Amino acid sequence: MPVWACSGKGLPLKRLYLAPNFHTRWKPHVSRRFSVSSPRLNTASLATLAKGTKVPGYDRAKVTPGIVHLGIGAFHRAHMAVYVDDLLGQDPSWGIIGASLRRPDTKEALEPQDGLYTIAVRDAEGTHPRVIGSILSVMDANTQREELLSLMADPAIRIVSLTVTEKGYCHDPATGELDQKHSDIVHDLANPTAPKSAPGMLVEALARRKAAGVAPFTVMSCDNLPSNGETAKRIVTAYATLRDAELGEWVKSVAFPSTMVDRIVPSTTDADRDEVAGLLGAEDAWPIMTEPFTQWVIEDDFPLGRPEFETVGAQLVEDVEPFELMKLRMLNGSHSTMAYAGYLGGYEYIAEVMGDPAYVKLIHGLMTEEAMPTLDMPGVDLGAYRDQLLERFGNPALKHRTWQIAMDGSQKLPQRLLGTIRDRLKAGQGFKRLALGVAAWIRYVTGVAEDGGEIDVRDPLALKMHAIAADAGDDAEALFDGLVGLSEVFGADLAANAEFRAVVVGHLESLFDEGARATVAKAAG
Numbered sequence: 001m002p003v004w005a006c007s008g009k010g011l012p013l014k015r016l017y018l019a020p021n022f023h024t025r026w027k028p029h030v031s032r033r034f035s036v037s038s039p040r041l042n043t044a045s046l047a048t049l050a051k052g053t054k055v056p057g058y059d060r061a062k063v064t065p066g067i068v069h070l071g072i073g074a075f076h077r078a079h080m081a082v083y084v085d086d087l088l089g090q091d092p093s094w095g096i097i098g099a100s101l102r103r104p105d106t107k108e109a110l111e112p113q114d115g116l117y118t119i120a121v122r123d124a125e126g127t128h129p130r131v132i133g134s135i136l137s138v139m140d141a142n143t144q145r146e147e148l149l150s151l152m153a154d155p156a157i158r159i160v161s162l163t164v165t166e167k168g169y170c171h172d173p174a175t176g177e178l179d180q181k182h183s184d185i186v187h188d189l190a191n192p193t194a195p196k197s198a199p200g201m202l203v204e205a206l207a208r209r210k211a212a213g214v215a216p217f218t219v220m221s222c223d224n225l226p227s228n229g230e231t232a233k234r235i236v237t238a239y240a241t242l243r244d245a246e247l248g249e250w251v252k253s254v255a256f257p258s259t260m261v262d263r264i265v266p267s268t269t270d271a272d273r274d275e276v277a278g279l280l281g282a283e284d285a286w287p288i289m290t291e292p293f294t295q296w297v298i299e300d301d302f303p304l305g306r307p308e309f310e311t312v313g314a315q316l317v318e319d320v321e322p323f324e325l326m327k328l329r330m331l332n333g334s335h336s337t338m339a340y341a342g343y344l345g346g347y348e349y350i351a352e353v354m355g356d357p358a359y360v361k362l363i364h365g366l367m368t369e370e371a372m373p374t375l376d377m378p379g380v381d382l383g384a385y386r387d388q389l390l391e392r393f394g395n396p397a398l399k400h401r402t403w404q405i406a407m408d409g410s411q412k413l414p415q416r417l418l419g420t421i422r423d424r425l426k427a428g429q430g431f432k433r434l435a436l437g438v439a440a441w442i443r444y445v446t447g448v449a450e451d452g453g454e455i456d457v458r459d460p461l462a463l464k465m466h467a468i469a470a471d472a473g474d475d476a477e478a479l480f481d482g483l484v485g486l487s488e489v490f491g492a493d494l495a496a497n498a499e500f501r502a503v504v505v506g507h508l509e510s511l512f513d514e515g516a517r518a519t520v521a522k523a524a525g
């Protein structure tokens with residue numbers, strides 16, 4: 001019998017059907033009809049853009065590919081592609097070929113634009129557009145897999161970078177180990193030369209380089225994972241070893257520098273497209289809206305060379321891990337807490353959450369009292385970092401949806417909240433604000449909003465979580481046991497910890513009885 005037919009706890013059954021057919025229902029932005037009066041942004045229209053628009057200052061015809069980027073989403077285009085754009089004038093051998101592993105939407109948007117797109121930086125003064133030219137073309141891995149693998153095997157490609165999001169690593173988020181039962185990994189091990197997953201693509205391209213006597217490219221993860229280079233190396237090596245032990249040994253010699261990446265990038269809306277078209281005097285199918293702030297800390301380990309990132313604002317360091325922990329625990333931990341507690345409290349955008357003094361107090365306390373004492377950052381003023389974060393979160397010009405950040409919580413919680421909680425427990429210190437983040441996530445993934453409406457929960461574990469929530473109903477203890485029992489997210493230790501249980505269940509009861517705003521006000525005090 002299907003799991004939803006016997007739940008009987010009044011949860012909306014149609015939710016079960018959302019996640020599986022999301023990709024088929026999804027309509028690419030590029031289907032939007034463009035106005036006949038403005039030209040499309042592309043090489044030909046560059047010279048006609050509104051006066052003062054910043055455009056590539058180098059000859060794009062001379063740029064050659066040196067980087068393949070897997071996961072060419074909005075984040076990459078607001079971050080690494082901008083740093084590369086800044087330095088192609090110095091060295092044109094580092095152009096980027098982007099690839100999407102899942103959907104052809106970016107290719108469809110950028111192909112008619114010769115790879116050109118706009119980043120629009122939003123601050124109190126307004127929106128400042130700049131056209132980026134570092135992406136030479138975009139490939140759709142589903143239809144151009146062979147072409148993409150051959151390119152990755154080409155000696156000209158010296159770096160393969162990744163923003164495939166947490167779930168793209170096909171790992172167990174609690175341990176950071178490869179999930180050998182992941183359907184894409186099972187597929188790729190059965191079809192190693194036609195892979196679907198990021199680890200499968202990397203290993204097949206590396207195997208081709210090995211066979212051709214070409215040195216391995218450097219793999220640079222730009223995802224929000226702790227020790228993202230080490231994590232990627234562990235996963236990719238494990239997959240390669242399962243494929244072939246000798247290949248696994250060779251992959252151990254590949255460089256996987258860690259990086260800490262930071263820039264807030266809300267999803268683009270049609271209103272954003274219209275605004276950018278007005279500013280540019282040309283239509284861009286997919287401009288990227290972002291904030292003025294940007295940060296990139298990179299471990300300097302690139303055997304085949306790298307662009308001179310340090311000349312365009314990146315920090316090259318020996319050890320990135322402390323920076324990653326700082327960012328994940330302070331920025332992303334706060335973000336996820338605001339996303340769940342804010343969404344439940346009826347706030348659509350992060351800037352709105354920041355308009356509620358109780359939430360601001362909660363987040364200030366979460367960072368100051370609970371996250372900062374777990375960080376070891378000599379020479380960094382964590383108080384100033386916190387204050388800057390609060391200001392960034394409050395940027396009213398950035399329409400950053402709580403729902404957007406709430407996605408994929410099962411993959412995000414371990415590094416954003418749970419690691420900090422473990423450190424606090426070990427030190428015998430309190431963690432009530434972090435625990436509220438966890439409780440709000442549990443309440444959120446039940447899929448039912450405070451007004452009884454449906455929450456569209458997007459998460460690779462959504463079906464599993466929905467079944468747990470349907471069985472538990474609004475029994476806080478049962479909900480805690482079911483969801484914290486997901487050992488791939490929580491490990492075994494937290495489920496067995498009485499103190500963790502008491503604090504989270506207490507918040508959860510309050511979330512059910514009094515709602516998110518009242519619970520936040522209590523926990524913030």
Ligand code: CS2
Binds near residue numbers: 264405
């Ligand atoms: C956010 C991040 O969506 C999310 O989960 O927390 O994308 C966040 O905006 C970036 O990490 C900022 O650098």
